[in-house]
Amino acid sequence: MSIYFAEVRRLILALLITYGGRQAYRLLTTGAVTIDIGVGRRLRRLGPHSCQIAAAPETVFDVIASP
Structure with missing residues (x-):
């Protein structure tokens, strides 16, 4: 009988x-x-x-504003 309870306990522990x-x-x-x-x-x-950006301000603005 105790072997059955040990197996059930082991199964419940594995499931948890x-x-x-x-x-x-x-x-x-x-x-x-x-x-x-x-x-x-x-x-x-x-x-x-x-x-520092080595480009003209207009070019930088156009690149940033483009989609």
């Missing part, structure tokens, strides 16, 4: 682990949970960024 893993995978793939491992991101200060 499988269900938990499935739910964790679903949450990660849908973006509901994010894990930040610090790879692929960089921090920049807020504020205006300036750069």
Whole structure:
């Protein structure tokens, strides 16, 4: 009789682990949970960024304004 209960307990544990893993995978793939491992991101200060452009102002405006 105790062998039957041990098998049932083992089956329930396996089902719970499988269900938990499935739910964790679903949450990660849908973006509901994010894990930040610090790879692929960089921090920049807020504020205006300036750069030198070696083109006429009219050309720069035309390029920015084009769709």
